[in-house]
Amino acid sequence: xxxxxxxxxxxxxxxxxxxxxxxxxxxxxxxxxxxxxxxxxxxxxxxxxxxxxxxxxxxxxxxxxxxxxxxxxxxxxxxxxxxxxxxxxxxxxxxxxxxxxxxxxxxxxxxxxxxxxxxxxxxxxxxxxxxxxxxxxxxxxxxxxxxxxxxxxxxxxxxxxxxxxxxxxxxxxxxxxxxxxxxxxxxxxxxxxxxxxxxxxxxxxxxxxxxxxxxxxxxxxxxxxxxxxxxxxxxxxxxxxxxxxxxxxxxxxxxxxxxxxxxxxxxxxxxxxxxxxxxxxxxxxxxxxxxxxxxxxxxxxxxxxxxxxxxxxxxxxxxxxxxxxxxxxxxxxxxxxxxxxxxxxxxxxxxxxxxxxxxxxxxxxxxxxxxxxxxxxxxxxxxxxxxxxxxxxxxxxxxxxxxxx
Amino acid sequence: xxxxxxxxxxxxxxxxxxxxxxxxxxxxxxxxxxxxxxxxxxxxxxxxxxxxxxxxxxxxxxx
Numbered sequence: 202x203x204x205x206x207x208x209x210x211x212x213x214x215x216x217x218x219x220x221x222x223x224x225x226x227x228x229x230x231x232x233x234x235x236x237x238x239x240x241x242x243x244x245x246x247x248x249x250x251x252x253x254x255x256x257x258x259x260x261x262x263x264x265x266x267x268x269x270x271x272x273x274x275x276x277x278x279x280x281x282x283x284x285x286x287x288x289x290x291x292x293x294x295x296x297x298x299x300x301x302x303x304x305x306x307x308x309x310x311x312x313x314x315x316x317x318x319x320x321x322x323x324x325x326x327x328x329x330x331x332x333x334x335x336x337x338x339x340x341x342x343x344x345x346x347x348x349x350x351x352x353x354x355x356x357x358x359x360x361x362x363x364x365x366x367x368x369x370x371x372x373x374x375x376x377x378x379x380x381x382x383x384x385x386x387x388x389x390x391x392x393x394x395x396x397x398x399x400x401x402x403x404x405x406x407x408x409x410x411x412x413x414x415x416x417x418x419x420x421x422x423x424x425x426x427x428x429x430x431x432x433x434x435x436x437x438x439x440x441x442x443x444x445x446x447x448x449x450x451x452x453x454x455x456x457x458x459x460x461x462x463x464x465x466x467x468x469x470x471x472x473x474x475x476x477x478x479x480x481x482x483x484x485x486x487x488x489x490x491x492x493x494x495x496x497x498x499x500x501x502x503x504x505x506x507x508x509x510x511x512x513x514x515x516x517x518x519x520x521x522x523x524x525x526x527x528x529x530x531x532x533x534x535x536x537x538x539x540x541x542x543x544x545x546x547x548x549x550x551x552x553x554x555x556x557x558x559x560x561x562x563x564x565x566x567x568x569x570x571x572x573x574x575x576x577x578x579x580x581x582x583x584x585x586x587x588x589x590x591x592x593x594x595x596x597x598x599x600x601x602x603x604x605x606x
Numbered sequence: 607x608x609x610x611x612x613x614x615x616x617x618x619x620x621x622x623x624x625x626x627x628x629x630x631x632x633x634x635x636x637x638x639x640x641x642x643x644x645x646x647x648x649x650x651x652x653x654x655x656x657x658x659x660x661x662x663x664x665x666x667x668x669x
Contacts, residue, residue: 264647315654
């Protein structure tokens with residue numbers, strides 16, 4: 202039976218750490234391209250698909266070999282928290298084995314020792330060992346304490362830039378290491394997982410993109426739900442507000458290409474503003490609202506409404522036509538959850554206009570007094586006109602669908 | 607009131623801090639360490655050997 206990986210890892214972890222030190226300190230040199238696709242599943246959750254296109258330099262292939270041609274490739278740093286629906290694939294969608302976090306720790310431990318020794322040769326094992334174990338085992342909430350201990354060590358030994366940088370990230374995360382059978386050629390590995398939104402939002406989403414500096418070329422795109430458009434898509438640095446790259450306006454598949462500066466110190470993220478397409482809901486809704494508004498306003502202005510009180514024909518016509526049109530626009534099944542949330546306020550305006558028509562028709566059907574009929578129709582007309590106006594304004598500034606452009 | 611703010615919204619003048627104003631989707635990934643310089647394989651191997659020698663000596667001393 203092949204002794205993989207537990208028995209081999211102890212023996213090979215030092216050599217693999219040597220390869221990792223060379224690879225991780227020049228990520229853009231061997232990771233050619235990184236592509237992220239963000240699929241909006243709902244107003245509360247997205248799925249992020251990441252593909253990493255890389256070639257392990259020949260000089261480091263033997264170093265990262267685990268056994269019998271199987272190599273350990275560091276793909277990313279993952280935060281120390283629960284992953285939801287995580288999958289790792291190769292080019293043909295076949296599943297790829299990955300090291301468990303405790304297995305990756307044995308390599309990370311050696312890597313910390315290597316980086317420390319590169320920074321200083323004055324470290325003493327008895328003092329350093331417990332700190333390195335703490336870094337590897339640190340859980341959420343311990344980051345500041347570990348950072349302080351590392352800073353204290355730096356105060357004793359002098360500047361430790363490589364060790365401090367690595368320790369900071371290994372306190373907060375662990376190395377995602379794939380076990381790949383053939384690294385003699387260019388490979389593409391893919392991983393994906395679900396992420397929740399910090400808080401539900403209708404229009405403005407911000408997707409953290411820490412991976413944008415981890416490859417020579419970075420490409421990110423968003424799969425926008427049907428009936429929505431991305432009004433603006435910007436890759437920006439939240440700390441400075443600088444826009445690093447800008448995507449096309451009003452598109453259903455915005456894409457951004459960005460070539461990262463390897464030494465950039467920033468908080469990069471993708472800011473996307475969504476909006477509903479004009480012609481799917483807003484224009485029909487505005488038209489219906491105007492029909493209702495005219496149906497209420499014109500009789501209120503020009504008809505003798507009190508004389509119609511008790512006559513069922515106009516009241517029933519208004520009630521039935523309003524309800525039928527309203528139902529057709531509002532009660533739609535199979536709608537994307539984000540679309541449903543985004544259209545909710547517009548549906549409320551349509552509901553207000555419809556209710557105004559129904560109440561106005563009701564005053565006639567139930568023999569309302571002249572005063573009640575006049576006031577109800579006047580207020581109903583006002584509500585319907587306001588609703589129609591707002592829906593028209595929103596339709597006018599909403600993005601067009603692809604076929605309208 | 608949220609809806610009214612939406613209808614009267616204006617594009618922000620600056621993108622600075624826009625993360626706070628948006629629904630944030632964190633990444634399972636964290637940024638890679640900002641290493642000060644590239645490290646060569648030879649340099650890393652030499653460091654590993656020195657470190658292991660020191661660790662072995664410390665363990666021997668402890669034993």
